[in-house]
Amino acid sequence: MNAQNGHHNMLRINADRLLADLDRLRCFGAQSTGVVRPAFSDADMQARYWLREQFEQAGLRSLIDGLGNVLGFSRNPGKAILMGSHADSQSTGGWLDGAMGVIYALEVARCLSESAAHRHLAVDIVAFQDEESRFVGCLGSRSLTGSLDHPTVQNAVDKDGVRLVDALNHAGLSGTPREQLDLGRYLGFLEAHIEQGPTLEAHAMRIGVVTDIVGVRGLKVVFKGQQNHAGTTMMALRRDASTSLYEFAYRINQCFAAHAAPRSVWTMGRVKLIPNASSIIPGYAELDLQFRDADEAQLERFASLAHEVRELMTQSSGVDIEIVEARAPIKPSRMSEALYQHLEQSAQEHVPDAWMHLPSGAFHDAGIMAAFMPSAMLFIPSIKGISHDFAEDSHRDDLVLGCQVMASAVASMFGRQ
Amino acid sequence: MNAQNGHHNMLRINADRLLADLDRLRCFGAQSTGVVRPAFSDADMQARYWLREQFEQAGLRSLIDGLGNVLGFSRNPGKAILMGSHADSQSTGGWLDGAMGVIYALEVARCLSESAAHRHLAVDIVAFQDEESRFVGCLGSRSLTGSLDHPTVQNAVDKDGVRLVDALNHAGLSGTPREQLDLGRYLGFLEAHIEQGPTLEAHAMRIGVVTDIVGVRGLKVVFKGQQNHAGTTMMALRRDASTSLYEFAYRINQCFAAHAAPRSVWTMGRVKLIPNASSIIPGYAELDLQFRDADEAQLERFASLAHEVRELMTQSSGVDIEIVEARAPIKPSRMSEALYQHLEQSAQEHVPDAWMHLPSGAFHDAGIMAAFMPSAMLFIPSIKGISHDFAEDSHRDDLVLGCQVMASAVASMFGRQ
Numbered sequence: 103m104n105a106q107n108g109h110h111n112m113l114r115i116n117a118d119r120l121l122a123d124l125d126r127l128r129c130f131g132a133q134s135t136g137v138v139r140p141a142f143s144d145a146d147m148q149a150r151y152w153l154r155e156q157f158e159q160a161g162l163r164s165l166i167d168g169l170g171n172v173l174g175f176s177r178n179p180g181k182a183i184l185m186g187s188h189a190d191s192q193s194t195g196g197w198l199d200g201a202m203g204v205i206y207a208l209e210v211a212r213c214l215s216e217s218a219a220h221r222h223l224a225v226d227i228v229a230f231q232d233e234e235s236r237f238v239g240c241l242g243s244r245s246l247t248g249s250l251d252h253p254t255v256q257n258a259v260d261k262d263g264v265r266l267v268d269a270l271n272h273a274g275l276s277g278t279p280r281e282q283l284d285l286g287r288y289l290g291f292l293e294a295h296i297e298q299g300p301t302l303e304a305h306a307m308r309i310g311v312v313t314d315i316v317g318v319r320g321l322k323v324v325f326k327g328q329q330n331h332a333g334t335t336m337m338a339l340r341r342d343a344s345t346s347l348y349e350f351a352y353r354i355n356q357c358f359a360a361h362a363a364p365r366s367v368w369t370m371g372r373v374k375l376i377p378n379a380s381s382i383i384p385g386y387a388e389l390d391l392q393f394r395d396a397d398e399a400q401l402e403r404f405a406s407l408a409h410e411v412r413e414l415m416t417q418s419s420g421v422d423i424e425i426v427e428a429r430a431p432i433k434p435s436r437m438s439e440a441l442y443q444h445l446e447q448s449a450q451e452h453v454p455d456a457w458m459h460l461p462s463g464a465f466h467d468a469g470i471m472a473a474f475m476p477s478a479m480l481f482i483p484s485i486k487g488i489s490h491d492f493a494e495d496s497h498r499d500d501l502v503l504g505c506q507v508m509a510s511a512v513a514s515m516f517g518r519q
Numbered sequence: 520m521n522a523q524n525g526h527h528n529m530l531r532i533n534a535d536r537l538l539a540d541l542d543r544l545r546c547f548g549a550q551s552t553g554v555v556r557p558a559f560s561d562a563d564m565q566a567r568y569w570l571r572e573q574f575e576q577a578g579l580r581s582l583i584d585g586l587g588n589v590l591g592f593s594r595n596p597g598k599a600i601l602m603g604s605h606a607d608s609q610s611t612g613g614w615l616d617g618a619m620g621v622i623y624a625l626e627v628a629r630c631l632s633e634s635a636a637h638r639h640l641a642v643d644i645v646a647f648q649d650e651e652s653r654f655v656g657c658l659g660s661r662s663l664t665g666s667l668d669h670p671t672v673q674n675a676v677d678k679d680g681v682r683l684v685d686a687l688n689h690a691g692l693s694g695t696p697r698e699q700l701d702l703g704r705y706l707g708f709l710e711a712h713i714e715q716g717p718t719l720e721a722h723a724m725r726i727g728v729v730t731d732i733v734g735v736r737g738l739k740v741v742f743k744g745q746q747n748h749a750g751t752t753m754m755a756l757r758r759d760a761s762t763s764l765y766e767f768a769y770r771i772n773q774c775f776a777a778h779a780a781p782r783s784v785w786t787m788g789r790v791k792l793i794p795n796a797s798s799i800i801p802g803y804a805e806l807d808l809q810f811r812d813a814d815e816a817q818l819e820r821f822a823s824l825a826h827e828v829r830e831l832m833t834q835s836s837g838v839d840i841e842i843v844e845a846r847a848p849i850k851p852s853r854m855s856e857a858l859y860q861h862l863e864q865s866a867q868e869h870v871p872d873a874w875m876h877l878p879s880g881a882f883h884d885a886g887i888m889a890a891f892m893p894s895a896m897l898f899i900p901s902i903k904g905i906s907h908d909f910a911e912d913s914h915r916d917d918l919v920l921g922c923q924v925m926a927s928a929v930a931s932m933f934g935r936q
Contacts, residue, residue: 299751316750320797331906332786333733333811333880334716337779344787345772351765362754369749370761372797373790380737380789380807380845382907390797394750428797463750489748490799 136492196494300487310481329385438476553909613911717904727898746802855893
């Protein structure tokens with residue numbers, strides 16, 4: 103135990119209250135062991151009204167803005183820290199995911215307000231909307247930082263064809279103003295999240311301090327050939343879109359593997375063939391190629407390689423291949439070392455040598471926030487690395503530990519224990 | 520003009536009547552320039568009642584059997600020739616396809632009955648049901664030859680989940696007996712069809728005499744890996760079903776091309792990834808691999824090669840690969856040279872040197888019939904080789920010529936002009 107650890111008024115979270123609130127939030131949209139709480143669903147909106155009530159009871163000035171973000175502002179003057187995560191889930195999601203970071207923020211704000219030594223500190227908290235991309239990935243944090251344009255909101259449609267503007271209307275938010283944060287108010291942004299991968303568990307670590315959030319590029323590769331009868335069209339006369347797709351995907355896997363950085367990942371998880379029938383030569387095919395890395399130069403290298411493979415194949419096949427962007431590129435974000443050193447110190451204090459640095463392979467609201475203020479993230483272990491699945495879970499003692507590490511780090515960021 | 524051609528009572532078809540009947544049949548299920556007349560649809564059944572009426576008016580003993588086959592039996596004694604094709608269409612089909620062969624048979628039967636020199640000949644005609652595989656490919660010809668078992672009928676379901684037994688009930692056929700042909704009655708079976716490919720047009724030929732109907736094998740290749748998050752799962756830990764699928768398909772294309780016979784064809788036109796999302800590593804994938812050749816040994820070679828590729832990959836990837844039969848194999852069928860030499864002679868008489876031999880890359884009812892009696896097929900050119908599409912069409916003079924060649928060949932098969 104180091105010298106700092108014995109401080110008599112060290113901030114202590116209320117573990118029972120934390121776990122009870124996590125369990126309560128889990129009830130909104132509960133299904134099996136997971137939650138079904140996509141952005142703007144009835145369950146999501148009910149959760150948000152409940153959160154606003156909790157934020158208010160914690161002594162914060164609370165509101166739901168015109169895009170569904172739940173905000174709780176401290177009434178204290180001076181520089182503030184913003185904490186939070188997102189409360190929406192995947193269409194079939196786990197119970198922790200973003201919800202955990204929201205309840206951590208609530209618990210930390212509450213426990214600061216209950217401590218005579220800390221109640222003057224300004225901590226604002228937030229439950230962002232639609233981080234999970236039902237309509238627009240990180241919709242809430244983009245809007246709060248002023249980086250969401252009007253046409254994006256007007257044109258957004260979910261995978262079932264529902265328009266965002268109609269979902270807003272259904273949720274009763276059409277007349278509600280959209281907030282923007284006073285960016286000058288903040289020392290930084292702090293987000294806790296489950297790891298969603300197996301790294302912490304594999305290393306027997308209990309806390310992860312995030313150094314980077316990887317960037318993501320998504321390309322859609324379109325193959326245009328000629329649909330024909332699979333029995334009567336000789337091989338030499340075919341312009342088979344599927345044949346080109348298989349070759350392209352195979353070559354990408356070979357070529358990316360040869361040029362990958364240690365933590366580069368790439369995935370071709372979506373295919374569409376038209377008409378997708380065993381007796382018909384497909385005339386049209388689509389392939390999604392997504393790749394991620396913490397280094398923008400590596401992302402650029404992969405993008406160039408994809409175009410090189412396309413060039414190579416265009417010379418030999420009778421199929422036209424086009425590569426278009428499937429999503430707006432997300433640049434890698436560096437977390438703020440000045441900020442995350444407080445997480446390191448706090449973790450070292452609570453679980454000496456049982457924490458590690460790691461990059462985040464998944465994207466998070468902190469990746470948006472980092473462009474506007476120093477940002478930092480803390481991870482706790484995901485059991486078996488599972489997430490975006492009803493089976494997602496974390497150990498209760500890790501849930502409690504993570505929140506305590508956050509609370510101590512926040513006090514430390516303000517120059518307090 | 521050769522010596523045989525001047526015979527004073529040579530059989531002459533009625534071109535206007537032929538084209539009028541083709542146009543009339545086209546009205547059942549007409550949509551745009553094509554037809555929507557899948558087996559047992561209301562349009563299909565209406566067409567069948569109309570056909571039965573035409574068969575009856577042509578002097579034949581006519582009936583619709585318990586699987587929807589329309590049959591017209593000659594009342595003449597002695598050895599008979601069976602002619603016909605199928606009257607059902609693809610879910611969006613062309614107007615000619617099987618319909619043409621049915622109307623050819625009707626016209627030939629009628630024109631024999633009108634000729635004093637030919638009216639004693641026994642020609643039976645048939646409009647088979649469900650050649651196009653809504654429920655069971657070549658359902659009608661399988662049943663009429665006694666090669667369809669009871670469970671196949673009981674268990675058959677279309678792609679929308681409709682059961683064959685319910686479709687039979689809806690069509691009012693539940694109480695109707697299923698016919699079987701008296702196989703000993705027949706000299707052979709004769710089917711006319713559009714080519715459905717570009718070969719005749721490419722060679723500027725007006726008639727095709729079919730030598731073989733290619734065999735078809737359909738395999739389903741199943742890839743089982745582990746679903747995971749595309750951002751947080753490092754490449755070394757992945758068991759990506761899609762990666763294995765792309766490699767398998769690429770290797771099949773390489774390997775089959777190296778071992779193909781001149782008219783071998785293979786197609787991988789259907790893919791299924793689960794969950795098929797750009798940000799999720801698929802844990803499960805399916806690929807259909809279909810191949811066709813006129814030589815059973817070549818089909819056997821392809822099947823072995825598919826298993827070799829599977830073996831090769833199982834040693835290196837963490838994904839389990841299984842190969843199962845996606846459909847009952849169809850063996851190649853030789854057409855009867857003794858029968859099709861009459862088609863050759865007739866074609867040579869009507870369009871000297873403008874006919875050719877070719878195999879059929881598509882399957883036909885004649886491929887079923889060939890196992891039970893000598894069978895032969897005649898093709899006429901498809902414009903641009905298009906079929907199974909509303910755009911399917913043939914030139915009017917080719918439609919008339921094809922029927923005349925059939926009529927003369929039938930007379931010749933009976934030893935007549």
